[in-house]
Amino acid sequence: MKTQIRSRKDRECYPFILPAFIYLLVVVGYPIVYNFVLSFKNTNVKNLASGSSVFIGFQNYKELFTDPTFLLILRNTFIFTIACLAFQFTIGFLFALFFYKKFTFAGPIRGMILVSYMIPMSVTGLLGQNIFLNTGLINDLLSRIGITGPEWLTQTSTALIGVIIMNNWVGIPFNMLLLISGLSNVPQEVYESSSIDGATKVQQFFQITLPLMKDAIFAVLMLGFIYTFRAFDLMYIMTAGGPLNSTDVLATYSYTLSFTQYQFSKGSAVAVVLFLCLLIVGLFYLRLIVKGEEDT
Amino acid sequence: MNKFQYLFHTRSGRKNFWCCVLSVVIAVIFLFPLYWMLQISFKSDMETFGKVLTYFPHQFTIDPWLANLKDKDFIASLKNSFINGFLTMFITLVFGIPAAYGMGRYKPKGFKAFLLVFLVSQMLPASLMLTPMYLTFSKIHLLGTYFAPTIAIAAGSIPFAVITLRPYFKSVPVSLDEAARIDGCGVAKSFFLVMVPAVKTGIVTIVVISFLNGWNDLMFSMTFNVKPEMRPLTANIHKFQSKYGTKWNCIMAYGAILVLPVVIMFIFLQKYIVGGLTAGAVKE
Structure with missing residues (x-):
């Protein structure tokens, strides 16, 4: 009897949930399927209107993986992502430990530095363009300590470094924020009892903080990977992928193929590669979250 | 003990003080790019094209804003x-x-x-x-x-x-x-x-x-x-x-x-x- 009432009551919720659910199926689900289909065809601007595109199997993928430009771009994407993750996580963690301390300015300042995360990434790109000019802020600061800075964004060997630095300006505060919330979930009593046992701060960090924050750290790294791997706005504005594709990543390359060369199918194939890379990492992340959901 | 004494003459006061100093340094570094954008936006054309990079507008003007x-x-x-x-x-x-x-x-x-x-x-x-x-x-x-x-x-x-x-x-x-x-x-x-x-x-x-x-x-x-x-x-x-x-x-x-x-x-x-x-x- 009780379960019957319960299930009838539960049915009330469908009018609330279904509109958003259907919205996402149509606006997100359908394009994904369509994108996969496209990537196996030869749709371009010429045969789009006539609808005469045909299935060509894995041809697009074969062409991509034998194209040195694409392989360079794949490499760029991984270098960008891993470099960003390494710095933003390490520095973000140090900041989190620092701002988790209780001192007068801790609250206001940790909020303040988050502003770089809120502003449009395209403006971050614009700023990056300016401060990495040959006569810009970075080289001016370097010259004050006797270093002649490189022509950051106009040579292939340094352009990606400039983009990585700008991305860290955004990523560090964000990692800090998430790690602070992870730190606040570590029960304070554990520290108290261990300091009675004579553990040093460093020992406490490696033996208590890190293990207890395992899930939070994992989540931060997964999310960081997902957000960084799909980056687009920063490169598009700051360097437009150049010089010579040295800052092109999968997202910008997919855009170029689809919307400046109008090779829609090839652009879709690049998007699929991007998606599959994210999927591998995303599955771990989802398992973590759904597991957490079952615990509550 | 007044506030000033607390700030400098106790161990926790000094610690609090130095943490605040360090946090201000971090804030300055992270907010500097935004300041940089703002200060350039108030420079005259002449100063923008000048040989020397200035860290604040010597010839303050709102013309760039008006141009937009x-x-x-x-x-x-x-x-x-x-x-x-x-x-x-x-x-x-x-x-x-x-x-x-x-x-x-x-x-x-x-x-x-x-x-x-x-x-x-x-x-x-x-x-x-x-x-x-x-x-x-x-x-x-x-x-x-x-x-x-x-x-x-x-x-x-x-x-x-x-x-x-x-x-x-x-x-x-x-x-x-x-x-x-x-x-x-x-x-x-x-x-x-x-x-x-x-x-x-x-x-x-x-x-x-x-x-x-x-x-x-x-x-x-x-x-x-x-x-x-x-x-x-x-x-x-x-x-x-x-x-x-x-x-x-x-x-x-x-x-x-x-x-x-x-x-x-x-x-x-x-x-x-x-x-x-x-x-x-x-x-x-």
């Missing part, structure tokens, strides 16, 4: 940015709040599937939707309308709204809507009159973040708004850059105006934004 604000194209883009923000916000609220309520108060059949769809669509790269959506929108003649980009942007904001608001709805005491039901409220009435007002802090977060998602968007707006005069500020950056050339004072004024609403919202609504970002990103 007197430009018809700029005003049109600014208007488009606001339209983008508000439309995204509207779509997100209409679809997101009810779904968050349904997911927070009930555990229906298929709950896990719903949750998975919301989580996954928040993580998907926009690149994956870009080409197919462009082709679909072009078929149904939606390209070049304000709806094309905002429908796509809201697809990222709705899951965010559901995931962020759900805990708020969960924490509203059951007795509250039971009381409303006894008083004769239907499901819809108790949702609008009791539940929504009870979670208004969370809703402020959604309002701010979804507006910013629309305001900050570049990729969808530039691709789906095929007419440049319908594009927001973010999507017209390159266009104005080729117009201004190396007049960085004008370019930086452009950037500063684009950032201004974000900074203003951030200053006044910081606690809603920060709380929401944490809750939406890692769930506890």
Whole structure:
């Protein structure tokens, strides 16, 4: 009897949930399927209107993986992502430990530095363009300590470094924020009892903080990977992928193929590669979250 | 012991003092790029093109700002940015709040599937939707309308709204809507009159973040708004850059105006934004 009432009551919720659910199926689900289909065809601007595109199997993928430009771009994407993750996580963690301390300015300042995360990434790109000019802020600061800075964004060997630095300006505060919330979930009593046992701060960090924050750290790294791997706005504005594709990543390359060369199918194939890379990492992340959901 | 003595003559006071100093240094480093943008935007052309790089405007002028604000194209883009923000916000609220309520108060059949769809669509790269959506929108003649980009942007904001608001709805005491039901409220009435007002802090977060998602968007707006005069500020950056050339004072004024609403919202609504970002990103 009780379960019957319960299930009838539960049915009330469908009018609330279904509109958003259907919205996402149509606006997100359908394009994904369509994108996969496209990537196996030869749709371009010429045969789009006539609808005469045909299935060509894995041809697009074969062409991509034998194209040195694409392989360079794949490499760029991984270098960008891993470099960003390494710095933003390490520095973000140090900041989190620092701002988790209780001192007068801790609250206001940790909020303040988050502003770089809120502003449009395209403006971050614009700023990056300016401060990495040959006569810009970075080289001016370097010259004050006797270093002649490189022509950051106009040579292939340094352009990606400039983009990585700008991305860290955004990523560090964000990692800090998430790690602070992870730190606040570590029960304070554990520290108290261990300091009675004579553990040093460093020992406490490696033996208590890190293990207890395992899930939070994992989540931060997964999310960081997902957000960084799909980056687009920063490169598009700051360097437009150049010089010579040295800052092109999968997202910008997919855009170029689809919307400046109008090779829609090839652009879709690049998007699929991007998606599959994210999927591998995303599955771990989802398992973590759904597991957490079952615990509550 | 007065405050001054506390600051310098106790161990914890000194520690607090040095932590504050270090935190100010960090703040200066992180906010410096924004200061840099602002100070360039107030420089005269002559100083911008000068040989020596100056760290504050020696010839202060608001001309670069006026150059933007007197430009018809700029005003049109600014208007488009606001339209983008508000439309995204509207779509997100209409679809997101009810779904968050349904997911927070009930555990229906298929709950896990719903949750998975919301989580996954928040993580998907926009690149994956870009080409197919462009082709679909072009078929149904939606390209070049304000709806094309905002429908796509809201697809990222709705899951965010559901995931962020759900805990708020969960924490509203059951007795509250039971009381409303006894008083004769239907499901819809108790949702609008009791539940929504009870979670208004969370809703402020959604309002701010979804507006910013629309305001900050570049990729969808530039691709789906095929007419440049319908594009927001973010999507017209390159266009104005080729117009201004190396007049960085004008370019930086452009950037500063684009950032201004974000900074203003951030200053006044910081606690809603920060709380929401944490809750939406890692769930506890």
